[in-house]
Amino acid sequence: xxxxxxxxxxxxxxxxxxxxxxxxxxxxxxxxxxxxxxxxxxxxxxxxxxxxxxxxxxxxxxxxxxxxxxxxxxxxxxxxxxxxxxxxxxxxxxxxxxxxxxxxxxxxxxxxxxxxxxxxxxxxxxxxxxxxxxxxxxxxxxxxxxxxxxxxxxxxxxxxxxxxxxxxxxxxxxxxxxxxxxxxxxxxxxxxxxxxxxxxxxxxxxxxxxxxxxxxxxxxxxxxxxxxxxxxxxxxxxxxxxxxxxxxxxxxxxxxxxxxxxxxxxxxxxxxxxxxxxxxxxxxxxxxxxxxxxxxxxxxxxxxxxxxxxxxxxxxxxxxxxxxxxxxxxxxxxxxxxxxxxxxxxxxxxxxxxxxxxxxxxxxxxxxxxxxxxxxxxxxxxxxxx
Amino acid sequence: xxxxxxxxxxxxxxxxxxxxxxxxxxxxxxxxxxxxxxxxxxxxxxxxxxxxxxxxxxxxxxxxxxxxxxxxxxxxxxxxxxxxxxxxxxxxxxxxxxxxxxxxxxxxxxxxxxxxxxxxxxxxxxxxxxxxxxxxxxxxxxxxxxxxxxxxxxxxxxxxxxxxxxxxxxxxxxxxxxxxxxxxxxxxxxxxxxxxxxxxxxxxxxxxxxxxxxxxxxxxxxxxxxxxxxxxxxxxxxxxxxxxxxxxxxxxxxxxxxxxxxxxxxxxxxxxxxxxxxxxxxxxxxxxxxxxxxxxxxxxxxxxxxxxxxxxxxxxxxxxxxxxxxxxxxxxxxxxxxxxxxxxxxxxxxxxxxxxxxxxxxxxxxxxxxxxxxxxxxxxxxxxxx
Numbered sequence: 001x002x003x004x005x006x007x008x009x010x011x012x013x014x015x016x017x018x019x020x021x022x023x024x025x026x027x028x029x030x031x032x033x034x035x036x037x038x039x040x041x042x043x044x045x046x047x048x049x050x051x052x053x054x055x056x057x058x059x060x061x062x063x064x065x066x067x068x069x070x071x072x073x074x075x076x077x078x079x080x081x082x083x084x085x086x087x088x089x090x091x092x093x094x095x096x097x098x099x100x101x102x103x104x105x106x107x108x109x110x111x112x113x114x115x116x117x118x119x120x121x122x123x124x125x126x127x128x129x130x131x132x133x134x135x136x137x138x139x140x141x142x143x144x145x146x147x148x149x150x151x152x153x154x155x156x157x158x159x160x161x162x163x164x165x166x167x168x169x170x171x172x173x174x175x176x177x178x179x180x181x182x183x184x185x186x187x188x189x190x191x192x193x194x195x196x197x198x199x200x201x202x203x204x205x206x207x208x209x210x211x212x213x214x215x216x217x218x219x220x221x222x223x224x225x226x227x228x229x230x231x232x233x234x235x236x237x238x239x240x241x242x243x244x245x246x247x248x249x250x251x252x253x254x255x256x257x258x259x260x261x262x263x264x265x266x267x268x269x270x271x272x273x274x275x276x277x278x279x280x281x282x283x284x285x286x287x288x289x290x291x292x293x294x295x296x297x298x299x300x301x302x303x304x305x306x307x308x309x310x311x312x313x314x315x316x317x318x319x320x321x322x323x324x325x326x327x328x329x330x331x332x333x334x335x336x337x338x339x340x341x342x343x344x345x346x347x348x349x350x351x352x353x354x355x356x357x358x359x360x361x362x363x364x365x366x367x368x369x370x371x372x373x374x375x376x377x378x379x380x381x382x383x384x385x386x
Numbered sequence: 387x388x389x390x391x392x393x394x395x396x397x398x399x400x401x402x403x404x405x406x407x408x409x410x411x412x413x414x415x416x417x418x419x420x421x422x423x424x425x426x427x428x429x430x431x432x433x434x435x436x437x438x439x440x441x442x443x444x445x446x447x448x449x450x451x452x453x454x455x456x457x458x459x460x461x462x463x464x465x466x467x468x469x470x471x472x473x474x475x476x477x478x479x480x481x482x483x484x485x486x487x488x489x490x491x492x493x494x495x496x497x498x499x500x501x502x503x504x505x506x507x508x509x510x511x512x513x514x515x516x517x518x519x520x521x522x523x524x525x526x527x528x529x530x531x532x533x534x535x536x537x538x539x540x541x542x543x544x545x546x547x548x549x550x551x552x553x554x555x556x557x558x559x560x561x562x563x564x565x566x567x568x569x570x571x572x573x574x575x576x577x578x579x580x581x582x583x584x585x586x587x588x589x590x591x592x593x594x595x596x597x598x599x600x601x602x603x604x605x606x607x608x609x610x611x612x613x614x615x616x617x618x619x620x621x622x623x624x625x626x627x628x629x630x631x632x633x634x635x636x637x638x639x640x641x642x643x644x645x646x647x648x649x650x651x652x653x654x655x656x657x658x659x660x661x662x663x664x665x666x667x668x669x670x671x672x673x674x675x676x677x678x679x680x681x682x683x684x685x686x687x688x689x690x691x692x693x694x695x696x697x698x699x700x701x702x703x704x705x706x707x708x709x710x711x712x713x714x715x716x717x718x719x720x721x722x723x724x725x726x727x728x729x730x731x732x733x734x735x736x737x738x739x740x741x742x743x744x745x746x747x748x749x750x751x752x753x754x755x756x757x758x759x760x761x762x763x764x765x766x767x768x769x770x771x772x
Binding site for chain 1: 388390393394419423424425426427428429432433437438441442466467469471472473474476477478480481482483484485486487529531532533534535536539558559560562563564565566598599600601602605622624625626627628629630632633648649650651652653654656657660661662683688689690691719742743746747
């Protein structure tokens with residue numbers, strides 16, 4: 001029999017609200033199993049009724065039917081099991097249980113004393129508005145593409161986007177360090193192009209390179225990009241891990257806005273029965289891990305997210321999480337001019353539009369297309385915001 | 387119109403075999419879309435018929451119906467789009483397309499000239515056998531648990547496992563740096579306990595700490611563990627990212643076996659219609675990223691993987707991939723003594739048994755249980771291997 005009754009523990013706990021598919025008996029049994037699987041991963045009957053069983057193990061706080069085959073289980077975990085780190089927190093929330101079917105992480109309930117372990121986004125929504133000197137209305141983001149263009153051609157594009165008033169001009173998420181436009185060649189050229197446009201327009205548009213470097217060069221490349229004058233970093237936490245993004249956000253030597261990109265994260269929201277809810281993944285986790293903006297595929301584009309899912313992300317980026325700042329939702333993925341009215345109606349002004357290919361179409365050119373996009377969005381805003 | 391006809395490219399390509407759910411017209415349309423989405427992510431009609439369209443863009447090499455609503459599309463990508471890095475290779479294989487439904491990465495077809503960009507596992511199956519001085523028969527792995535025990539109690543367990551002949555004695559995957567058993571306290575104690583047992587038995591059992599550290603401490607913690615005498619590293623690529631694992635495997639200053647753990651990876655195999663196939667995720671990707679052993683939940687345990695899925699992992703860990711070594715499959719997750727005959731029958735001798743809680747049950751004690759497990763496995767092996 002295993003026992004430990006001498007743990008020095010705080011007694012403080014955070015909770016995860018899971019949705020469990022299955023009938024009531026099955027869902028309850030599996031909820032009780034999650035309490036074990038995510039912590040002690042050990043036959044509970046071999047553990048004495050001690051601190052491990054009463055504190056280290058997850059505790060089923062409530063169990064509520066939402067329907068005949070769907071139940072909600074709130075499970076609390078001791079702060080200590082996370083070692084106050086994001087990787088181990090994620091491990092506790094969904095690590096092993098991701099391997100069992102029919103379990104969805106629906107919501108995180110994180111007391112202020114717990115979120116105090118995390119800095120979250122450095123800028124957040126208000127900070128980005130200050131940086132861009134745009135106290136109201138949507139912000140705008142676009143991407144340098146396609147892969148295969150030279151650094152010079154991408155820098156020319158960046159200049160046109162900046163002339164047109166796009167606040168965050170990012171690399172396409174697939175542009176990293178290909179020989180077509182090497183990282184160390186492309187970044188200075190794009191920075192220079194945008195700075196030239198800024199001098200001409202008086203704006204403060206920013207170049208945001210993709211940091212999808214090998215793990216051993218990741219932080220070094222980000223710092224190098226900052227030294228060259230990058231104005232933000234595009235990060236792919238599905239590939240580099242959420243905690244690598246957090247480190248960039250927390251780094252006072254960088255102090256750059258972080259745009260969180262959803263690459264490779266789709267499988268976590270592919271089924272309503274399992275994975276994360278959109279709100280947790282693209283809202284709460286992105287914020288905890290320091291993203292100032294959460295990019296995701298909007299409804300009505302070339303991806304499959306529903307309007308409801310997208311609006312739940314808005315809830316996630318705004319939800320109460322102690323001192324963790326609210327961030328911008330950044331819906332993209334095939335957005336065109338005709339989507340703008342619906343996007344403004346759905347998101348209001350606190351949104352960062354991510355428009356890519358559409359700004360390349362037609363004869364007017366990128367700069368003029370950007371101006372039209374900004375004007376269109378402004379005209380759709382409620383009069384009170386003009 | 388975008389054009390670039392001056393690319394210096396090799397002409398060499400690797401392929402991804404996707405399975406696409408949907409009727410023939412829909413699946414073909416979506417296959418053609420993948421070629422764009424995973425590379426240029428740009429309206430193809432705006433690109434001249436040049437090197438970008440003919441080389442940088444993915445190319446649909448074949449399209450084959452597997453049934454009325456399932457099709458197989460083989461898409462080739464230029465080596466150059468991966469920038470010869472694993473993060474960008476993963477981005478190309480499944481990054482954005484993970485966000486669309488009904489696409490599964492079924493198999494990677496990687497020419498030798500491409501796999502030459504990756505070192506893969508340092509030891510592989512043969513290397514681990516040499517390290518353990520076990521030229522035949524299964525290897526054995528177990529986990530120190532439950533979370534909440536002191537470092538001293540975990541070290542006592544490690545001693546018993548080593549006395550019982552468990553080759554790789556790992557931390558439970560959730561044990562990282564909790565105050566119950568801090569990383570820098572636990573590792574030296576467990577190393578010492580196992581070395582004592584090795585002196586007594588003449589074996590060469592190894593302590594394998596979990597490296598689930600914050601990203602900024604990840605490599606430092608791994609090196610520190612090596613300095614203390616750790617004999618392997620348990621790594622969670624679903625949390626730290628596959629490339630962080632690759633860096634550990636590639637690090638000549640470490641030169642330690644890597645045990646790849648499936649935490650957080652379950653959502654990628656939750657649906658047969660989307661994500662990765664078991665064989666790609668737990669076989670090909672684990673190997674490319676340097677794991678010497680791929681841990682996954684076995685059929686018949688407390689998880690949901692089918693026998694067929696598990697055997698496809700065996701195919702993945704053994705498949706032809708140039709100089710990338712074959713590795714051990716390590717099925718675990720609630721394995722008990724009664725599972726052993728079926729596991730030997732299914733896996734043969736090239737398997738690393740991961741048995742946890744079962745070795746704690748009964749009155750015989752851990753050391754004796756381990757001996758019984760080894761004896762049972764040996765007795766089940768075909769006579770030719772005795």
